[in-house]
Amino acid sequence: MLSQGEIRELLSGFESHPDINFLLNFKPFSQTFVLAMTTVQTKNIALFWPYISKKVGPAIQQVLDSRWVGQGPLVDKFEKFFESTFSVSRAVAVNSCTSALHLAYILSGIAAGDEVITTPLSCYATVMPLLFQKAKPIFADIKQNTLNIDPKSIEKKITPKTKALLVVDWGGNPCEMDEINEIAKRHQLKVIKDAAHALGAKYKGKPIGSISDFSCFSFQAIKHITSGDGGLLCAKDPKDYEKAKLLRWYGIDRDFKGDIYDKFKVTELGYKYNMTDLEAATLIAQLEDFDQIKQKRKSIVDFYRSNLKQVPGLEFIEVTRDAESANWLFTILVERRADFQKKLQEAGIETSLVHTRLDVYPILGGKRQDLPMMNEIESKYISLPFHCYLAPEDLTYIVDTIRSGW
């Protein structure tokens, strides 16, 4: 049997192990048991970890102690705070980015039989609400250097049925919006931005939520800021903004002050897509820390970029010219991706594709052959751990593991 001092000595360096108290107090301690515990893999570096500020708990408690736990004054306050933080206007808070996208499709007049040109590399949520509208997603190819939709490929996919361009800023890196907007203007198409990855991104100095007809943000669990689930729609046109506020709450005007029968004269099919004050309080607390979140994420990108350059078999994704990325994912292209993932997994480092190409979903029709770049990078792209709680030693460990080869 070992003494407490001997156990402590053996466990030195493992003070942050989650089972340390159990180990120190384990009575029938044998040397073999301690050695076995200290040689097991202790690294467990997660891909994502939600940033939760210490201010969130008290903020939620305050809401719980008030009358308004549903949609109330804090939702309005969050919208105004979002608008001033990101220099955007006409923000409508909803319960998810999926809901924001659905509202954008309805407000764009997308209906049965319409075609919407989009990227194959995104979350299913990007296109699912198009199916609600009985519209058809048409997949354009992506660019190898950014993984974003290729404007040249968009041109080739336009038909008389095309109603809108639906673009996604992969990993937070803005698409080539000048080219996309020019095509949209020439063909009189709406531009809908799925900015779920892109909170805080800029293109040519302009905030990402101010460029397209509609911009949709996500506050789902692993995004820059989170309320568990949540979303927000920015509408360019004031009429769309007013209608979005009606549609997120049954089609009823919550601010209507006259006769109740007049208030309930619903003429539009609405939804239950509103945000609640519990979520808004959480998001206000997180948004107060946005500068720190942004800086931390930028420092992680800088570290990866300077320590992984010139690693054989590894290529970076570029930031679009004149754009500022929101740095949500750190995606790279690697040769022999299965071996790369295995090596990192064995070292306790999580990696993921995050999203697979959408066209392969049976509900979306199956793999398209006319997407040569998507086909080319399909076996190469992978995202590395990226969250605010990554410590310098975690990052060093990740790059050292990669640099040692796979």
Ligand SMILES: Cc1ncc(COP(=O)(O)O)c(C=O)c1O
């Ligand atoms: C590109 C993209 N669009 C839309 C969504 C859906 O967001 P939400 O979960 O807020 O509905 C996600 C979620 O991860 C996403 O990555």
